[in-house]
Amino acid sequence: xxxxxxxxxxxxxxxxxxxxxxxxxxxxxxxxxxxxxxxxxxxxxxxxxxxxxxxxxxxxxxxxxxxxxxxxxxxxxxxxxxxxxxxxxxxxxxxxxxxxxxxxxxxxxxxxxxxxxxxxxxxxxxxxxxxxxxxxxxxxxxxxxxxxxxxxxxxxxxxxxxxxxxxxxxxxxxxxxxxxxxxxxxxxxxxxxxxxxxxxxxxxxxxxxxxxxxxxxxxxxxxxxxxxxxxxxxxxxxxxxxxxxxxxxxxxxxxxxxxxxxxxxxxxxxxxxxxxxxxxxxxxxxxxxxxxxxxxxxxxxxxxxxxxxxxxxxxxxxxxxxxxxxxxxxxxxxxxxxxxxxxxxxx
Numbered sequence: 001x002x003x004x005x006x007x008x009x010x011x012x013x014x015x016x017x018x019x020x021x022x023x024x025x026x027x028x029x030x031x032x033x034x035x036x037x038x039x040x041x042x043x044x045x046x047x048x049x050x051x052x053x054x055x056x057x058x059x060x061x062x063x064x065x066x067x068x069x070x071x072x073x074x075x076x077x078x079x080x081x082x083x084x085x086x087x088x089x090x091x092x093x094x095x096x097x098x099x100x101x102x103x104x105x106x107x108x109x110x111x112x113x114x115x116x117x118x119x120x121x122x123x124x125x126x127x128x129x130x131x132x133x134x135x136x137x138x139x140x141x142x143x144x145x146x147x148x149x150x151x152x153x154x155x156x157x158x159x160x161x162x163x164x165x166x167x168x169x170x171x172x173x174x175x176x177x178x179x180x181x182x183x184x185x186x187x188x189x190x191x192x193x194x195x196x197x198x199x200x201x202x203x204x205x206x207x208x209x210x211x212x213x214x215x216x217x218x219x220x221x222x223x224x225x226x227x228x229x230x231x232x233x234x235x236x237x238x239x240x241x242x243x244x245x246x247x248x249x250x251x252x253x254x255x256x257x258x259x260x261x262x263x264x265x266x267x268x269x270x271x272x273x274x275x276x277x278x279x280x281x282x283x284x285x286x287x288x289x290x291x292x293x294x295x296x297x298x299x300x301x302x303x304x305x306x307x308x309x310x311x312x313x314x315x316x317x318x319x320x321x322x323x324x325x326x327x328x329x330x331x332x333x334x335x336x337x338x339x340x341x342x343x344x345x346x347x
Contacts, residue, residue: 013139013241015060015119017053020044022084022148023067030071030085037066049314051087057119057139065143075180077144078187081151093159093228098220102167103208105160106133109153112227114234117149121242123264125212129207130169133248135199135247136264143175146199153201154188161213164189167204172196198249211245241280243272244286251290254314292328295321299337307334 015190024034024045024314034042041063044055055063067076092112099105110122110133119141137146150171150283158163172193173184183203184192246264250256258269265272276282298309310321325333 005221006071007158013057013119013220014054014142015057015117015141015145016088017044017050017055018086018088019060019145020055021047021050022080022086023063026076026080027070027085028068030073031199033069035108036070038062041066043052046067054118057141061140061142064144068144072173075147075183075187077147078151078184079141080144081148082154085152085155089155092116093224095220096156096225097159097212097214098216098223100211100215100217101208101212102160102162102203102210103209105212106131106203106208106298108224109156115227116152117145118234119145120149121264126205131203132203133201133203134264135201135343136242137199137245139245147173148176149201150201151153151187158189162207162210167207168201169204170202171177172198172202174199197253200244227308239275240281240286243283244290247290248304249293251287251294251313254312256314258288285295286326288324291324295325295333296336298332300340302337302341306337309333 001094020041021044027036034045040149041055041059044050044053044063044220057155064077067080068074073079092109093116095112096105096109099108106124111123113120113122119138121136121138123134123136125134135146135149150173154164157168157258168190170191171188174196176192176195181192181194182192216257241263243261246261247256250260262272263271267275273283276286295309295313297311298304299306304312306321307318313321315321315324322332325331325336329336331339
């Protein structure tokens with residue numbers, strides 16, 4: 001199973017206003033202006049120094065939605081990432097290029113990515129041939145934001161100075177852009193897989209020890225210090241929200257466990273439980289919340305019968321699912337589906 005689960009954006013997750021400015025600037029290429037955007041969001045897009053300003057995930061998603069509607073371009077996020085470059089991205093490119101090796105550069109990108117976008121967490125997985133760099137969303141960022149981020153990261157690979165040919169083996173996007181595959185590959189500069197379960201970049205592992213031509217220990221030390229200061233100034237993101245997003249991914253793949261949830265956070269299940277207790281929640285509670293969200297969504301979609309939904313959510317039998325659903329909503333899944341169907345019928 002890989003149902004498309006879009007939870008509500010989180011008010012606790014915020015993004016830097018530089019992204020709002022980038023959206024507005026890119027819209028000008030479609031003969032649109034700030035005046036075409038929702039009135040209450042225009043303040044985030046004005047030409048001013050908004051480097052210390054943040055915008056809620058709810059509002060930045062509204063901006064992306066408006067941009068998609070105004071541009072009528074499925075690849076708007078990718079194009080925005082290609083055409084807009086902030087000072088923060090330039091700083092991250094310089095820090096990566098100052099690293100000794102490609103492997104060091106990737107670890108530096110993972111460490112400092114929140115300075116550039118607070119809606120994503122990076123983690124890497126290696127095997128004998130590849131290093132896969134996963135872009136794990138925090139909360140529920142707009143799909144176009146995630147694609148813009150991938151497009152912006154393409155600039156980082158270019159800045160390393162060792163060429164992308166043979167290095168970047170594949171970029172994986174969760175979106176379906178079958179009619180625009182050529183555009184996607186032109187923007188990202190290589191092979192693209194569409195409709196992937198998770199957004200990621202696959203890198204040739206044999207390049208990880210390659211020396212970078214612009215390695216600079218003097219500059220790197222100072223850039224690291226500056227980026228560390230920037231990290232410390234970022235608003236705190238609810239750890240429970242990050243864990244919940246990880247659970248969403250794993251539930252959709254029917255592989256959820258405390259061990260798999262804790263892996264991207266580089267902590268043991270025991271440490272995970274302790275960290276969650278500090279936020280007054282538990283792994284079990286977050287798993288319950290995710291199952292409830294997904295159950296409601298799948299019932300509303302009407303594509304699966306209730307027995308199948310129970311199986312997809314990991315319940316041992318339909319009766320266990322029914323009891324859980326009644327606890328969540330106060331009604332049985334059958335009653336909920338009937339009520340929703342009746343409400344959806346035009347009067």
